[in-house]
């Protein structure tokens with residue numbers, strides 16, 4: 419084992435752990451931590467992504483996002499479907515950062 423393994427998790431590993439921790443925190447409200455129910459998803463969006471949801475004038479936007487994310491149409495968001503949301507948001511943020519004026 420090199421010292422890399424004793425230095426603690428890398429930044430990327432910590433990001434993955436954080437995503438898992440956040441998902442399980444919100445998914446576990448109803449006792450089933452394997453997926454987000456619609457209410458858990460709404461709570462997650464309004465708490466963790468409030469800067470996104472508060473700028474939405476359309477109250478049905480979270481509802482439509484849930485339907486779009488629910489690929490297997492079981493009415494719940496599992497971790498894979500959750501990652502599609504995070505991936506999409508990360509992509510949008512990345513695109514926005516690239517198109518924003520650069521630092522001097």
Ligand SMILES: [Ca+2]
Pocket residue numbers: 487488489490491492493494495496499
């Ligand atoms: Ca689903």
